Amino acid sequence: xxxxxxxxxxxxxxxxxxxxxxxxxxxxxxxxxxxxxxxxxxxxxxxxxxxxxxxxxxxxxxxxxxxxxxxxxxxxxxxxxxxxxxxxxxxxxxxxxxxxxxxxxxxxxxxxxxxxxxxxxxxxxxxxxxxxxxxxxxxxxxxxxxxxxxxxxxxxxxxxxxxxxxxxxxxxxxxxxxxxxxxxxxxxxxxxxxxxxxxxxxxxxxxxxxxxxxxxxxxxxxxxxxxxxxxxxxxxxxxxxxxxxxxxxxxxxxxxxxxxxxxxxxxxxxxxxxxxxxxxxx
Amino acid sequence: xxxxxxxxxxxxxxxxxxxxxxxxxxxxxxxxxxxxxxxxxxxxxxxxxxxxxxxxxxxxxxxxxxxxxxxxxxxxxxxxxxxxxxxxxxxxxxxxxxxxxxxxxxxxxxxxxxxxxxxxxxxxxxxxxxxxxxxxxxxxxxxxxxxxxxxxxxxxxxxxxxxxxxxxxxxxxxxxxxxxxxxxxxxxxxxxxxxxxxxxxxxxxxxxxxxxxxxxxxxxxxxxxxxxxxxxxxxxxxxxxxxxxxxxxxxxxxxxxxxxxxxxxxxxxxxxxxxxxxxxxx
Numbered sequence: 189x190x191x192x193x194x195x196x197x198x199x200x201x202x203x204x205x206x207x208x209x210x211x212x213x214x215x216x217x218x219x220x221x222x223x224x225x226x227x228x229x230x231x232x233x234x235x236x237x238x239x240x241x242x243x244x245x246x247x248x249x250x251x252x253x254x255x256x257x258x259x260x261x262x263x264x265x266x267x268x269x270x271x272x273x274x275x276x277x278x279x280x281x282x283x284x285x286x287x288x289x290x291x292x293x294x295x296x297x298x299x300x301x302x303x304x305x306x307x308x309x310x311x312x313x314x315x316x317x318x319x320x321x322x323x324x325x326x327x328x329x330x331x332x333x334x335x336x337x338x339x340x341x342x343x344x345x346x347x348x349x350x351x352x353x354x355x356x357x358x359x360x361x362x363x364x365x366x367x368x369x370x371x372x373x374x375x376x377x378x379x380x381x382x383x384x385x386x387x388x389x390x391x392x393x394x395x396x397x398x399x400x401x402x403x404x405x406x407x408x409x410x411x412x413x414x415x416x417x418x419x420x421x422x423x424x425x426x427x428x429x430x431x432x433x434x435x436x437x438x439x440x441x442x443x444x445x446x447x448x449x450x451x452x453x454x455x456x457x458x459x460x461x462x463x464x465x466x467x468x469x470x
Numbered sequence: 471x472x473x474x475x476x477x478x479x480x481x482x483x484x485x486x487x488x489x490x491x492x493x494x495x496x497x498x499x500x501x502x503x504x505x506x507x508x509x510x511x512x513x514x515x516x517x518x519x520x521x522x523x524x525x526x527x528x529x530x531x532x533x534x535x536x537x538x539x540x541x542x543x544x545x546x547x548x549x550x551x552x553x554x555x556x557x558x559x560x561x562x563x564x565x566x567x568x569x570x571x572x573x574x575x576x577x578x579x580x581x582x583x584x585x586x587x588x589x590x591x592x593x594x595x596x597x598x599x600x601x602x603x604x605x606x607x608x609x610x611x612x613x614x615x616x617x618x619x620x621x622x623x624x625x626x627x628x629x630x631x632x633x634x635x636x637x638x639x640x641x642x643x644x645x646x647x648x649x650x651x652x653x654x655x656x657x658x659x660x661x662x663x664x665x666x667x668x669x670x671x672x673x674x675x676x677x678x679x680x681x682x683x684x685x686x687x688x689x690x691x692x693x694x695x696x697x698x699x700x701x702x703x704x705x706x707x708x709x710x711x712x713x714x715x716x717x718x719x720x721x722x723x724x725x726x727x728x729x730x731x732x733x734x735x736x737x738x739x740x741x742x743x744x745x746x747x748x749x750x751x752x
Contacts, residue, residue: 383747465665
């Protein structure tokens with residue numbers, strides 16, 4: 189696989205982790221970074237995540253590949269501007285939503301140079317210091333609407349993400365956003381709400397801190413996630429998230445009803461049904 | 471620490487894991503097991519979790535220490551019967567609820583021999599084959615109502631759990647059940663309900679299976695937990711769980727309202743507030 193000049197726009201958790209993986213797999217001839225946050229840019233340079241940090245225009249002009257790893261509202265704003273400056277380059281975004289983002293460039297004359305991607309990997313932390321050396325490994329990468337991208341751009345993107353350990357799924361952006369609401373977005377809402385439940389009602393934070401088990405930690409850890417990333421995701425995927433959230437509230441009400449009525453047979457049924465998740469989680 | 475003859479009643483995840491730890495730390499002169507499920511008894515013998523499996527009466531008569539690691543409804547039923555057969559022995563239960571269990575022996579003439587304990591460790595799996603060699607390590611053990619237990623029984627229990635890597639907290643059973651509703655029981659309800667949400671609405675189970683990220687897995691993995699363990703917990707801690715569940719539903723409705731009204735400032739506030747969980751999780 190020929191090495192390329194790769195520019196990463198946004199040196200946070202995702203961009204920083206991708207930089208680590210590209211270094212390790214020696215996939216970049218030059219790795220440049222762009223970040224409007226001077227603190228993040230400095231940390232990324234100190235960590236040697238990228239060879240150098242440059243302004244957006246310079247990075248795009250020099251690159252063979254441009255990766256957008258910024259919050260989805262910023263992707264929606266930047267993507268058409270980046271495509272305006274592109275001819276031969278491949279442009280890839282890593283956003284957690286896809287519908288609104290692909291629509292921003294539907295009629296762009298360089299639409300073919302763009303590949304819509306969503307790596308199903310992340311943590312609850314943000315910024316370049318949170319970058320993880322084993323990121324993306326054995327996780328799924330979703331590619332969307334590949335029929336609208338040039339074949340060479342899709343082929344290189346598939347190859348690059350395979351090299352860093354991902355397996356590739358393809359689907360339409362509309363289907364992606366529906367599924368993402370189930371396998372990712374709703375988990376964040378329940379975690380945020382669970383954190384607020386505990387913080388609202390439980391005043392003995394020290395006791396909780398000392399008691400907290402791995403079960404508690406695993407259900408609320410996502411609540412540490414940054415609003416600058418998540419508000420735009422919920423905003424772009426509002427309708428799907430609302431549908432799933434409504435269903436989730438009605439499922440919780442079934443548990444409440446079984447407790448209120450002391451209907452233990454019904455509670456058992458609800459739990460047995462939930463055990464069916466083993467089919468999905470393995 | 472003098473080795474003791476220890477009987478473990480219930481060779482499931484908890485009892486089996488405790489057996490592994492007692493072996494490793496060489497804390498038992500003899501380790502006997504009791505299990506009414508013949509398959510579990512056989513697996514426990516094959517795995518050499520215990521030296522032998524015997525009937526309850528024989529195990530209690532021979533033991534210095536009796537550990538009850540069965541579902542909380544079975545503990546509530548067994549504990550008075552075991553105390554009836556005890557003189558010098560120490561009896562410890564590992565139940566996830568404490569209020570109803572301690573009440574069953576409040577006026578028992580041998581109440582002093584009993585120590586109420588709850589190790590804040592578990593997994594979503596059950597049965598002896600799920601036993602974990604590193605169980606309990608660096609986790610909290612809650613001891614309740616120790617003023618009602620004989621000093622020698624409490625001292626030995628503290629020492630034993632410290633030897634297997636736990637740190638000890640003490641609180642009243644009533645306070646325990648309130649806190650446990652927050653740090654453990656509600657997490658299981660949200661996980662069960664989240665699993666049911668996905669199973670109800672998302673018909674492409676294969677797609678979800680392939681897409682599932684670590685975030686999804688961590689919020690729903692508890693939904694694999696066994697109803698035979700959890701129905702009795704929710705039943706014994708019904709009032710606390712209902713309180714927390716009501717609060718959780720109203721917190722989720724705030725997220726729904728922010729999405730319905732497209733009030734992104736409010737959504738950001740809700741998430742920022744949830745980020746406060748960092749104070750608790752570290």
